[in-house]
Amino acid sequence: MYTFEEDKLITELNQKKPKRVLLQLPEGIKREGLRISNLIREKTLTEVILSGEPLWGACDVAVNEAKTLGCEMIIIYGHAKFVNSDFPILYLEARYESDITKIVKKSLPKLESFKKIALATSVQHIHQIPQVTKLIEETGLEVIVPEAKGNAFYDGQVLGCEYSSFKLIADKVDAVVIVANKFHALGVAMSINKPVILVDPFNEEIHNMDEFKDKIIRQRFAAIEKAKQAKKIGIIIGTKLGQKFGSFEFVKEKLKKINKEYVMISMSEITNDKLINLYDIEAFVELACPRIAIDAAGMFDKPLLTAREFAVLCGDLEWNDLLEKGFL
Ligand code: SF4
Numbered sequence: 155m156y157t158f159e160e161d162k163l164i165t166e167l168n169q170k171k172p173k174r175v176l177l178q179l180p181e182g183i184k185r186e187g188l189r190i191s192n193l194i195r196e197k198t199l200t201e202v203i204l205s206g207e208p209l210w211g212a213c214d215v216a217v218n219e220a221k222t223l224g225c226e227m228i229i230i231y232g233h234a235k236f237v238n239s240d241f242p243i244l245y246l247e248a249r250y251e252s253d254i255t256k257i258v259k260k261s262l263p264k265l266e267s268f269k270k271i272a273l274a275t276s277v278q279h280i281h282q283i284p285q286v287t288k289l290i291e292e293t294g295l296e297v298i299v300p301e302a303k304g305n306a307f308y309d310g311q312v313l314g315c316e317y318s319s320f321k322l323i324a325d326k327v328d329a330v331v332i333v334a335n336k337f338h339a340l341g342v343a344m345s346i347n348k349p350v351i352l353v354d355p356f357n358e359e360i361h362n363m364d365e366f367k368d369k370i371i372r373q374r375f376a377a378i379e380k381a382k383q384a385k386k387i388g389i390i391i392g393t394k395l396g397q398k399f400g401s402f403e404f405v406k407e408k409l410k411k412i413n414k415e416y417v418m419i420s421m422s423e424i425t426n427d428k429l430i431n432l433y434d435i436e437a438f439v440e441l442a443c444p445r446i447a448i449d450a451a452g453m454f455d456k457p458l459l460t461a462r463e464f465a466v467l468c469g470d471l472e473w474n475d476l477l478e479k480g481f482l
Contacts, residue, residue, distance in 0.1 A: 156183065156248045156278070160193060163229065166244055167198040172226035174201040178209045178216055180232040183248055190231075202229075208423075211314055212236030212305075213396025213443065215243055234277045234307035237396040250278040254333065254355040258289050261331070261353045261360045268328040268349075270296040272320065274312040274342070276334035279355070283310045286333055298323055312338045314445050315399070317345035317482050324348055336361070337449065343367040344448060345480035373451045374481065375473065378466050381457040384436035386415045388429075390458075392442025393422045400441040400461025408468040426454050439464045444482055 167175070175194070179187055187204040194202045203223055205216055212233035220228050220241065227242040235245045265271060273287060287297045299310040300319035306312075312320075312332055320330065324346040331351045332339040339352035343363040350363040381387070389405050392398065402418055409416045417435065421428065424446050429438060437457040440447055444460040451458070462481060465471035471479075 155250060155252050157251055158186065158190065158231065158248055159246045160190075163190075163194070163244070163246055164197045167194060167200045170227065170242070172200055172242070174203065174223070174225045175227045175229050176216060176220040176223060176225040177202050177204045178207075178214070178228060178230045179204070180209045183232060186231075211396070211443065212245070213315075213394060215239060215241075215395045217241045217395055232278070234280075234311065236305050236307070236313075239395060247277055249281055250355070252355070254279065254282055254353075255285070255289060257353055257355050257358050257360070258286050258333070261351065262290070262293055264351055264360060264362070265290065265293070265295060265329070265331065268295060270298065270327050271351075272298045272300055272323055272327045272330045274300055274310045274320070274330065274332055274334075276313075276338055277308065277311055279333050280308045280311055282333070290331070298327055312342060314338065314341050315443065315482060317342060317480065320346050321480065336363075336366070337445070339363050340366060340370065340449065341445070341482055344370065345482045347478065347480075370448060370451070371477070374448065374463065377447075377451060377457040377459060378463050378473070381437035381439075381459050381463075381467050384414070384457070386417075386435050388432055388435040388438040389416055389418045390421050390424060390438055390440040390442060391418060392424075392440070393420050394442065397442040399444050400439075400464070402441055405439055405441070405461070405464060408464070408470070412468055424458070429454060429456060429458070439467075448481060 191202045191204055194200055213236055215237050229244045231246050232248045233245055290297050300323050302309050303319040305316040320342055329349040330342050332342055333353045335354055339350050343350040352361040389402050391402050424440055439459045441461055447458045447460045466473055466476055
């Protein structure tokens with residue numbers, strides 16, 4: 155189903171000759187760990203340690219883990235380049251090679267009411283963009299592929315937290331088609347005010363994201379309103395290399411101005427179990443991955459806001475502006 159850029163992996167390792175590397179794989183392809191480790195051992199002089207920790211995104215580079223283990227390089231699979239670091243990182247992609255034309259064709263009747271759409275996909279399908287574009291254009295629709303901006307490496311690439319390219323073209327299209335999963339489609343839906351149609355090749359599903367978006371927006375409104383009542387607020391500073399969204403200095407100064415007590419908390423994985431122990435804190439602002447607050451709201455007992463949502467709490471932004479400008 156996937157290709158793993160194995161030639162590039164072996165060539166890079168034989169050229170750079172690191173003594174030991176840390177291999178990071180997303181959960182969906184962790185089962186490839188043994189095979190890729192064996193391949194590295196057979197074809198190079200490099201020792202490999204497979205990280206058993208989760209790899210949630212391209213941001214999740216385990217530099218500290220690699221240094222602790224004496225590794226000279228990190229190999230991250232399943233993502234395009236995202237983080238700039240002095241530590242050597244080799245990003246390798248896992249491209250999905252199965253035929254997706256059937257599910258794309260099935261989605262075409264859902265696009266009939268539009269004249270012009272934007273088309274984007276996750277990095278696993280990025281090479282399939284020309285094929286999908288052609289299928290959609292054959293119905294008479296005009297297709298725009300958003301140019302790579304910010305942390306996106308490819309034109310037409312959708313990430314979980316980078317939507318600047320979608321904001322730039324939002325006024326020019328009637329809808330956005332996302333060939334990926336619900337996570338990516340929701341991100342686009344929460345960023346711009348356009349219908350988002352998800353074409354999910356793995357689950358063979360097609361969804362209009364409007365209803366799901368409305369549900370999340372209601373949850374976000376409730377979380378912000380509850381957080382406004384809090385007198386004691388925790389500012390969670392993420393320790394992952396690529397997860398820096400907002401400034402804790404800024405949040406701290408704003409909280410002082412609105413007379414809220416605060417504590418700054420460092421955290422790698424943000425979970426409800428960890429937050430429960432901070433029992434006197436009534437609400438949290440997280441400056442790590444914004445999708446933790448937005449997507450996992452139901453998993454937290456106390457309100458957990460993103461940096462953008464905090465702007466509403468402290469009065470810098472109106473709720474309607476947040477709706478207009480997007481949550482991400
Ligand atoms: S910050 Fe969150 S959404 Fe962005 S790449 Fe990392 S895990 Fe994905």
